[in-house]
Amino acid sequence: MKILIAEDDPVSSRILRTTLEKWGHKVVSTDNGVDALAELQKEDAPRLAILDWMMPGIEGTEVCRRIRQQSKTAQTYVILLTALSQKTQMVAGLEAGADDYVTKPFDRQELRVRLQAGERIVQLQSSLVQRVKELEVAIGERQEAEKALRNLTLTDDLTGLYNRRGFFTMVEHTLATSRRSGESSLLFYADMDGLKLINDTFGHSEGSAAIKTTAEILGRTFRNSDIVSRIGGDEFAILAQNASAKESAIILDRLKENLRTANAEGAQPYQLSLSVGTVLVEPRDRLSLDDLICKADEAMYAAKRSKKPWTNSTDSRRAPNGTAHRASTRP
């Protein structure tokens, strides 16, 4: 492995260098602490350093401290090499951040086994760093894959209805078929009334429950062949295939009745309510789906603004179950 030597005594440095090279190591040599720190900052720097304790400029212990303070060099395995042999001095060296020490003149066998221990630590650190990198890449790939999967999925997690992507995918195909066969369709755009109040009053989990219940009511109201979707937070879009303007009122009455039943059962401490806009899609219409949804959305907002009970024609609305009742749901 590549080893840095920082030793100002040329005799000791030469002995150390030759010994390490004899053992097959690649040696980078400096004779002071400043150059040692610079070497350890380089790309592909040695991961193991043998530092003389007493050097001109910066002593080995101070080099240790600085190595440990810098993230780029903090993992360097450091052996202090010194003629000092008192226990307190050795403790001071280890406290400064050295991993091990060898006294001069060094015993080659001792140095060899201490280097082997250091190499094992460095290799373990490298494996660990490599493994962490691999895991980070794997996690990144997994997150990308999940994101891609989420983008590809056609259904809404909360309600099980089609999501926006699913609705567009299914409706584009269905409208093209209807145009070819000369059939009209009805596009409904429904927005829950008072979801913010439910969230603020009962919490978001109850808000989610309200969305789920509304989705179930819509599912019961429309036919299996109709495309029912949740395209936004509290917004639903439904395409009723092969349906005329006349059927719009029938469907809305059925929706009204299903809502009334759900509210009468009182499973939830608030009244579910929807504002609905409806657009008749004729076979000759050449409006895009975005345009059709935009029209239905406008109709829905007109219904919401009108503050009237349910109306027939292209858009309909039912007001929330009375201001007094809503107020009573507040904690």
Add this chain to the structure above:
Amino acid sequence: MMLSEISESTEISQRSGPGIFGCPVDLAVLAGYESVQLEGEPDLVIELIDLYLDEVPRRVQAMRDAVKFRNPAALASAAHSLRGSSGSLGAQQVAQICAEIEGLESVDLWSSIPPLLSWLELECQRALHIFLEERRSRLR
């Protein structure tokens, strides 16, 4: 290198352990480096001797300067360095005198140092003589 104050150094040698007439260099330490000699490279032992021949006068002079300018840190640093290289090459007596200089308390530093330095110079000369002999024999 100055060889002054030899009489004091004799006294110190009795006090501090190693006799001045013992073998100044353990040549077995030098021979030990043959085992790490790299193939195709210059003789490592000769190279180490040459480095030491350069090192000794430089460090002794640094100690002399430190005494002259009353600089205890520079004195300890030079003694420490010479102690390291001497110990690594088996010049144990030089290393031991350096250790003694390095460990001197500041209170008696300037009075103790002149005889120690003289003794060090003498031991260095003896060691260098051995190293030069060894170098010559290896070049033959």
